Amino acid sequence: MTIALEVKNLVKSFMLDGATINAVDNVSFQVKSGEFVALVGPSGSGKTTMLSILAALLSPTSGQVFIDGQDLSQMNEKRRVKLRREKIGFTFQSNNLIPFLTAQENVEFMLRLNGQANKAGRVRSAEILARLGLNDRLHNLPAQLSGGQQQRVAIARALIHNPAVVLADEPTASLDTERAYQVVETFAKLVHENNRAGIMVTHDLRMCQYVDRVLQMQDGKLVRVYETKDEIMELAMGTVKH
Amino acid sequence: MKNAFLAFYLALKEVLRNRGRFLLVSLVIALITLLVLFIAALGEGLANGNRQYVANLDADLIVFLEKSDYIISSSRLDTNSARSIRRVDGVADAGPIYTSTTEIVSLDEPLKVSLLGAEPGRPGMPPLIEGREFRSGQAREVVIDRNVALRSNIRIGDEIIIRSTQGVEDEFYTLEVVGMVDGQSYFFQPTIFVPPATWEQVRPQSEADLNSDTPYPNIIAVKLTDPNQIDVMQERLVASVKNIEVADIPTTINNIPGYSAQQGTVQTQGFFTLLIGVMVIGGFFQIQILQKVPQIGVLKAIGSSNGVVGWSAVIQIIVVTAFGVAVGGGLTYFFSLFLPSTIPFVFDGVRSIAAVILLLLIGPLGGMVSIIYAVRIEPLKALRLG
Numbered sequence: 112m113t114i115a116l117e118v119k120n121l122v123k124s125f126m127l128d129g130a131t132i133n134a135v136d137n138v139s140f141q142v143k144s145g146e147f148v149a150l151v152g153p154s155g156s157g158k159t160t161m162l163s164i165l166a167a168l169l170s171p172t173s174g175q176v177f178i179d180g181q182d183l184s185q186m187n188e189k190r191r192v193k194l195r196r197e198k199i200g201f202t203f204q205s206n207n208l209i210p211f212l213t214a215q216e217n218v219e220f221m222l223r224l225n226g227q228a229n230k231a232g233r234v235r236s237a238e239i240l241a242r243l244g245l246n247d248r249l250h251n252l253p254a255q256l257s258g259g260q261q262q263r264v265a266i267a268r269a270l271i272h273n274p275a276v277v278l279a280d281e282p283t284a285s286l287d288t289e290r291a292y293q294v295v296e297t298f299a300k301l302v303h304e305n306n307r308a309g310i311m312v313t314h315d316l317r318m319c320q321y322v323d324r325v326l327q328m329q330d331g332k333l334v335r336v337y338e339t340k341d342e343i344m345e346l347a348m349g350t351v352k353h
Numbered sequence: 354m355k356n357a358f359l360a361f362y363l364a365l366k367e368v369l370r371n372r373g374r375f376l377l378v379s380l381v382i383a384l385i386t387l388l389v390l391f392i393a394a395l396g397e398g399l400a401n402g403n404r405q406y407v408a409n410l411d412a413d414l415i416v417f418l419e420k421s422d423y424i425i426s427s428s429r430l431d432t433n434s435a436r437s438i439r440r441v442d443g444v445a446d447a448g449p450i451y452t453s454t455t456e457i458v459s460l461d462e463p464l465k466v467s468l469l470g471a472e473p474g475r476p477g478m479p480p481l482i483e484g485r486e487f488r489s490g491q492a493r494e495v496v497i498d499r500n501v502a503l504r505s506n507i508r509i510g511d512e513i514i515i516r517s518t519q520g521v522e523d524e525f526y527t528l529e530v531v532g533m534v535d536g537q538s539y540f541f542q543p544t545i546f547v548p549p550a551t552w553e554q555v556r557p558q559s560e561a562d563l564n565s566d567t568p569y570p571n572i573i574a575v576k577l578t579d580p581n582q583i584d585v586m587q588e589r590l591v592a593s594v595k596n597i598e599v600a601d602i603p604t605t606i607n608n609i610p611g612y613s614a615q616q617g618t619v620q621t622q623g624f625f626t627l628l629i630g631v632m633v634i635g636g637f638f639q640i641q642i643l644q645k646v647p648q649i650g651v652l653k654a655i656g657s658s659n660g661v662v663g664w665s666a667v668i669q670i671i672v673v674t675a676f677g678v679a680v681g682g683g684l685t686y687f688f689s690l691f692l693p694s695t696i697p698f699v700f701d702g703v704r705s706i707a708a709v710i711l712l713l714l715i716g717p718l719g720g721m722v723s724i725i726y727a728v729r730i731e732p733l734k735a736l737r738l739g
Contacts, residue, residue, distance in 0.1 A: 168654060168733045189658075196656025203736055209363075209648060211370040223362065224656050226355050252370070268655070 114177075115275045115308030116142040116165065121174035123160050123331075134160040135171070136331035142276070142324075147302045147309040149319045152328035158312045159280065161328065165310065166201055166278050167191040179275035196224050200269030200277040200307070204284045207265040208253040214240060214264045215249040221272045232271075239267045243297055259290035266298050270305055277302060279311040283318055295321050320347035359657070360664035367665075368672055375669075378637050379677035385630040386681020386712050387688075390700070392626060393708035394689065396619035398697030399541075400704075403615070404606040406469070406539035412476040412574035413583055415605045416447070419596045423608040425452055429569045434594065438573055441593045443586050445578045448475030449570030451549055453556040454542065458525070459514035460505050466498075467539040468515070470552030476574035478546065484509040484532030491550045496532040500543035504694055509533060515545075520560040528555070540609070541697070575599075627711055635719030638670060642723040649727055650735025663728045667717060670724070674716025678709060 123135040134157045142148050150158045163169035164176060167183055176183040179198050186194065195201075200221075208217045218236040222228045240249055243263040253261055262282055269277050279298065283291035295311070299321040302309035311322065319325050325337035325346060337343045368375050401408075407415075407425075416438060421428035430449070438447040451470030456463050471477040473486035478496075487494035497507060507513060511530050516523055528547065537544045547555065553568035577586050587599045600608070607613050642649075649662055689700050699705070717724075 163733055166654065192653075192656055192658050195654065199656075201655055203651065203654070207651065209651065211367045216366070221655065223359055 113144050114141050115144045115146075115179060116310070117175075117177040118161075118165070119175040119177075121161070121164065121176065122172045123157075123164060123169070124172045133331045135164065137174070138328070138331075138333045139174075140326060140333060140336070142308040142310060144275070144308050145303055145306040146324065147299045147311070147322045149322040149325045150310060150312045150328065151314070151316060151319065151325055154314070155330075156328040157331040158328050160331075162278055162280055162310070162312045165276070166199060167195050196221075197272070198275045200272070200274040202262065202265040202269050202277075202279045202282050204281045208261055208268075210253050213250045213252055214245060214256065214260075217253070217264055218267045218271050221268050225272050227272065236267070236271055239271055239301075240264065242301075243267055257290075258285045259287075259294060262286060262290075262294050263297065266294070266301065270301055270307065273305065273307075275308060277307050277309045279309070281312055281314065283313065283315055288317075291315065291318065316349065317347050319343055356658060356660045357664065359661045360668055363652075363661065363665040364668035364672065368669055374641075375673050378634075378641075379673050379680065381637065382630075382634060382674055382677025382712075382716065383681035383684060385626070385633065385715075386678045386709075387684050389623060389626050389630065389708050389712055390682060390685040390705055391688075392619065392623045393704045394685065394698050394700045394702070395696075396616065396623065397699040397702035397704040399619060400612070400616055401536075401699050401702070402538045402541040402697045403609055403612050404539075406467070406479075406537045406544060407602065407606050407609065409479060409536060410476060410574050410602065411479075411576060412448075412602070413577045413580045414575040414587060414590065414599050414601055416573040416575055416590065416594070416597050416599050419598050421598065423598065423600045423604055424610060425571050425605070425608075426610065428571050430571070430573060430597070432567055432569060434597065435570065435573050437594045438575055438590065441586075441590055443578055443582060443589060445576045446476055447573050447575045448472050448477035449549065449568075450477040450572050450574055451552045451556075451568055452539070452571045453552070454540070455515045455517050455545075455555070455557060457501070457505065457507075457513050457545075458516045459512070460507075463516075464501065464505055465542055466501060466515075467542045467544040468552065468556055469539065469544050469546050470549040470556075470568060470570075471546055472549060476576045479534040479537050481532045482535045484530075487531050487546070487548055487551075489548050489550075491554065492548055493526070493528050493551060494531045494547070495528040496534055496546040497530055498537040498543040498545065499533055499535045500538060500694075501545060502533060504543065513545075515555060517555055517557040519558050520563055524555075526555040572605075623708065627715060630712070631715045631719040633719070634674070634716055635722055638666075638716075638720035638723040639726065642666065642727050645727075646730055646735045649730045650732040653730065653732040654736060659728045662730075663724055666720065666724045666727045670716045670720040671713075674713060677716075678712045681712070682709060 118138055118140050121135050121138045125132045125134055152158045164171050215236050219228055222232040237249060245263055248260060282294055295318045325343055326333055327335040337346055417423055417428040418430050435447050435449045438444055453468045455468040456465050487496055507530055509530050512527050515526050549568045583601055590599045652662055689698055692698050
């Protein structure tokens with residue numbers, strides 16, 4: 112498996128009341144293609160800041176981030192926008208979709224952004240939405256979809272253009288438990304099937320049962336990595352003290 | 354090009370899927386358009402009513418009595434002035450113009466008109482659209498402006514009676530309508546044209562003036578052989594003919610009593626209406642952009658460039674503004690059909706066209722702040738990730 116994402120000695124500092132706070136403090140890790148990783152930790156641990164840097168939305172103070180071999184820290188804003196468009200898929204906690212585009216148009220929009228909107232793309236967007244159980248919702252606007260359905264559309268949008276890395280920020284935050292399991296399970300399946308590198312920030316440890324690895328952050332540092340299936344399941348079932 | 358297509362795609366999808374909201378904004382623009390166009394059309398109408406005859410003169414220069422400050426009613430020239438002017442090198446022709454007012458009383462409702470004296474075939478006498486020129490001398494014949502006909506149903510061949518106060522008596526004169534001209538309002542009144550000698554007889558005049566039969570022109574309209582030589586000819590005329598001053602047509606129009614003040618007032622009204630329009634439209638679009646901050650954040654986060662976001666906002670504003678201006682223009686035209694002919698309303702004038710162009714600009718102008726705001730939205734803050 113090739114390395115899709117590599118983080119080297121990453122530091123992100125903020126000034127707060129005259130003091131320097133390291134929201135991300137010398138973090139390094141790699142994620143391979145086809146691997147689904149969870150980034151967990153308490154509030155303020157730096158996981159959302161980390162995700163923002165990985166999404167090329169925030170510049171690090173020092174260190175390097177490589178996505179598909181390209182160094183983010185060497186890029187100007189224009190190239191970062193291009194990288195976001197071509198190499199990254201993104202789902203957010205809420206307000207995920209463009210409200211005036213239908214489910215299928217939202218998914219196709221990523222293809223439009225990449226100049227790939229054609230008949231084949233239209234078929235592919237319908238297929239991926241069907242796989243997510245939304246074949247009867249293709250022409251519904253986001254307001255006509257439930258929270259879970261909206262998240263599934265966002266997942267389809269994040270994957271349709273075959274990005275190197277798929278990022279998800281608390282994708283289950285606004286969903287009930289049953290829907291949350293469904294969404295993350297489907298997400299994991301698609302990441303594996305499409306051989307993408309997936310990173311999910313979540314505060315809900317139960318969702319970790321679907322991932323291949325868990326990176327635990329605290330006070331900006333990467334404090335522990337859960338790699339074996341047993342470790343991960345124990346964490347997900349709440350039997351690990353973390 | 355890809356960005357332009359994307360911007361169009363986003364802009365039009367949003368407008369079509371939120372028709373109600375955008376229709377409301379368009380309606381507000383339509384109402385502003387209605388107001389601005391009404392003011393512009395009334396301004397044009399008022400300006401026309403005041404200047405139309407002078408503006409349409411087939412002449413390049415107007416000769417006034419010296420020190421009359423280019424005011425037509427203050428100027429009274431010597432009877433030989435026109436002949437002297439015609440002899441000046443570079444003058445193609447010169448026609449004396451005699452101005453006064455009178456009232457047509459042979460109608461159910463008396464109609465006040467400008468009574469103008471002019472020589473047939475000379476500058477000052479407008480081209481006929483119907484009928485024939487009046488004969489010279491003291492012919493009791495009159496050529497009327499089409500506006501007189503529209504307001505009174507007078508036709509060629511009819512006789513009209515005018516009333517003039519001469520000394521302390523009201524005198525009535527019968528004139529035969531022999532021809533018709535178009536677009537010749539002067540001093541807010543439609544015009545009737547008579548030969549100079551007739552003008553002298555039938556015009557309102559004081560007791561002292563009654564002793565003379567000699568008509569003195571107020572101004573002389575001068576046509577040049579080379580209209581590009583206006584400046585040179587102005588100087589040459591002043592040097593060649595005694596006791597005169599010379600102005601071009603725009604200067605003459607601006608010195609029509611009340612013209613500048615009236616137009617200044619109308620233009621100020623129009624300017625402030627446009628300014629308020631810019632602010633109202635700007636406010637609308639700014640509120641809309643504020644409501645769309647998360648949406649713009651998502652667009653940028655998934656890789657839309659500032660160009661796509663900015664142009665999408667611009668296209669939306671242009672579409673909504675154009676629709677609003679079209680509806681407003683249509684409404685203005687519709688309402689103008691029901692206005693009485695006494696209201697000076699010119700909807701097809703230069704001013705209305707300029708107003709439409711300005712109105713089309715107020716959307717993008719008013720929305721400028723919101724467009725800049727949209728482009729500057731940071732996805733991180735918009736999505737509350739940071």
